[in-house]
Amino acid sequence: MTRLVENDIAGLERELDVYEEELLKKTGLNLSEVACAGGNITIHDLRKAAQSYRVAVVPITSGEGVIGGFTQFVASIIRKMGFQATVTEETDVAGFYEGVCQENEIIFMADDKKFIALNLRTKKVIDNGYGTGRGFGAALAGMADGLAGREVLVIGFGPVGSSAAEYLLESGAKVAVYDQNELRMKETKKDMKQEPNLKQALKIYDFLIDATPEGEFISPEDLTDQAMIAAPGIPLGLNAQAFEKYKDRVIHDPLQIGVATMLALAVG
Known part of the structure; x- marks a missing residue:
């Protein structure tokens, strides 16, 4: 936490x-x-x-x-x-x-x-990690008007990210995961795709869950033009320029x- x-x-x-x-x-x-x-x-x-x-x-x-x-x-x-x-x-x-x-x-x-x-x-x-992950997964689904059959990238597979991924699978989404910790990546389920390169993955997925504690590591040029981001991580992973561009499609709060x-x- x-x-x-x-x-x-x-x-x-x-x-x-x-x-x-x-x-x-x-x-x-x-x-x-x-x-x-x-x-x-x-x-x-x-x-x-x-x-x-x-x-x-x-x-x-x-x-x-x-x-x-x-x-x-x-x-x-x-x-x-x-x-x-x-x-x-x-x-x-x-x-x-x-x-x-x-x-x-x-x-x-x-x-x-x-x-x-x-x-x-x-x-x-x-x-809280369990509730936060599931809640932000639900918020992203609402913003996307449903995620069944759609590909979602979960960044960070700790308590929040893994709980978000669980909710997304229940919702019928196709879940991909990136975590820089190899041990956490080994904890992903068989029906979750593992992404080895974050920069490359960000350019592919329109729907993102940022469940990392790292701030300002995502720039506008990293994202697709259609990107929607649910970001339970504190601080926000988007830098100021990315937030300004995507602020109408970003859900982020501390509690x-x-x-x-x-x-x-x-x-x-």
Whole structure:
């Protein structure tokens, strides 16, 4: 999991409505609908779950400590999906205890290594990498008006990229993978094509998932004119010129889709 810094999320809580309008314009789906597609749950069932679940977000101080604004932003995303959500006053184990005592049945919490949603009712645990990968796969499918039978390149085959690839295969896409780590490439499934050269691959595929933690390594001349990019990786892999050219066909955010899809998966 890439550790965010306060600047990655500063001001985004106030701009959730604007963010969702842009997401709807690009994909035809609002945030809840993207999350439901990635989480394999209907909007009806999500709304029903919102009536019966309360959510607590627990600040965790271990490691490098609490990221300013992180828990508040996570809670805002959850509320955006129609759920009651609070940030506990206490941190760590005391915060978890507080959340349970206040009869919350879903707990969100993150340290330097893991960001999870825990459903206390069903004992289901959802990892952020899994939710983020599936959510961005769903967002790309929405932007492309479906990916069945179409070729998609997944760049980076860590927890996010592998989860995105899993979702894409379920959607009927033809998945190709590039990762500079040979051990990760060996983990790809038989029905995934392996691309040995990223620069060459970028010039072939119109649909891309950038799930790397590397910034500004993609230039405009690397991409096809029709390229659509879902980029869960932090920082953004497109350089400033590439983003300016393709910004109407780029989906990129630090938390919104990942948190929303984690919640959909947790109650699904």
